Amino acid sequence: MKFTSWGNYPKNLNSCYILSKDELPILNLPFLPYGKGRSYGDVCLTRHGCYILTSNKNFILDLDPQNLLLRVEAGVTLKTILELITKHNLFLPVVPGTQHVTVGGAIANDIHGKSHHLHGSFGNNVLSLKLTTSSGTKELCENSQEFRATIGGLGLTGLIQEAVIKLIRIPGTTISQINKVTLTVEETVSVLEELSSSYTYTVSWLDLLSQKFRAIVMGGNFTDSNTGYKKTEKPALSYPFFFKIINNVTLKILNEIYFLLNQRKHTEFLVDYKKFFFPLDIIDNWNRAYGIDGFIQWQSVLPKDAKLLKECIGIIKKSECVPCLCVLKDFGSIQPKGLLSFPQAGYTLAVDFPVSYDTFKLVEELNKFVADAHGKIYLAKDALLKKKEFLKMYPEVNDFVKYKDRNFCSDLWRRLVE
């Protein structure tokens, strides 16, 4: 089997793997749990190692709709969970931009979503864990230090077997969405904050390719009204092979279409939750559109200061690179539980870049900027961070090392720590 990350960069074709077990075998290779391969850089890759596939551990063990609790095995995807719990009018407090991720991966990367200002990150909603390490299997509860290391622990503290997750109750499965067009960075940021007070889910889409800055800020709330809304189940399309269509020209056209389509909608309208949260899931393997060379998703969080954000966007616009799919979100002040968790109060900007020499140069510059501004780079998407910057962004790593399993290692860990 071929193991890649979603960005197809870096390449790693190591093919030794085992299926998830209750005990770890004795092997002279470093292990790394592998779920759906939806993280971007090298966090889910290990050279000369052995992957532990969690796909066979996909049981939902218990659902308690009264107490809003769900106990699942680590290999269950969020899609499976959502399809089940939406029938009971329940929802996960935190969902990322795709539903094809496993619970294990969501915990190990402490993923966040559009509702950070209310629900925190995924780890904030995990109550307990079952973890298999080289020394055996144990239950971890919320306040232990080992639990904190495992949340956002990049799969290096051991193999997550089971988790108990807190759920939220929703009135219905449709989302009432509102779109607002903004034309400056300051305006975008203030509209984003304004919407955060009345909407559970907020996100903004930026167009960094057009001459003038423009953005669409979106807010959404679950609603039980279904008036004027017909649910249509569309089959997923698939991008069949690696063929690069992303470039300066096609992207400008795509951005223009997207902007025009969303600009027209002034008042609140209804959409299905899948379309609101997982717009890219309608095309399977969309990462192939970046060609065989792959792409880098760069995501950082900057302190709440529109000036810093503007400067950062300035660096991107000045470069020769093609910034595709720029997303800006607002992180609230809820502290993450994990030692290596990414979220902190501030603005988080995510941008995709096709792999090229210019991209490497730009990302290096951006990383330096973020490190100096006391921001952080998201490790689940990182492929190019330097050791020095990493230590500055994640000082808790010295604490984390104590809980890292000696038999687990990833390429990211080799690059940043060893």
Add this chain to the structure above:
Amino acid sequence: MKRIVCFGANSDIAKALLRKLAELEPSEFFLFGRQIEELERQKNDLIVLGAKEVQCYRFDAEMKSGQNIFHNMSIDECFSVFDNADYVVLAHGYLPSKVFNDLSEAERTFYVNCLSFIYIIEKTVELFKRQGFGKLISITSVAADRGRKKLGYYAAAKAAVDSFLSAIRQSVAEYPDISIITVKPGFIVTKMTSHIRGPFPSTPEFVAKDIVSAILKNKQVVYTPWFWRYIMLAIKLVPESLFRKMNF
């Protein structure tokens, strides 16, 4: 409500298939498998997904004359725990570590992959004839289509089941509500195959989806993924004089 019986419920394909069936409608499940602890976990999963009732039994398919050589449940005992069934799924299997020159491996392969299938198929058909309806889903393999040196005993045992199924299918032709479904998966990444490499790997979920659509559309022989039908057709058409020299 459907009553679903599954042998080898621990196998990855069965797991995926049962989940799909549980989501389809609230049903009753009878699970037979070797690892009872795993089955208990599976029970929770199926109940959460909407199953009405799930019962688990320890069952080992390595048997002689319908009696388990490890002296747990015999086939008759298995069939006495339910009085009727809509679907019977046979999903257990054993991939031998040797392909030739090991009689004990050959015996084990034939007990698990062939003889136990034949016992269960006969009992099932007897039950189906009595009740007048039912679907038997039997998972064999694309390897059954033509013996290859890399899959000696395995291919032979699967081929025997394959041929027996087609015989049974003829024998129940006068019962319109009984169908015998042969499922032939290609290379699927499961517990059984986790130590080997195969061409065009696919997932148990994909196979499960194909099986469910086969059940609903009343198909007889399903290759999954679909393209294996044509690959195997091509392999079957190769003349023996050429085939014996081929190395795959």
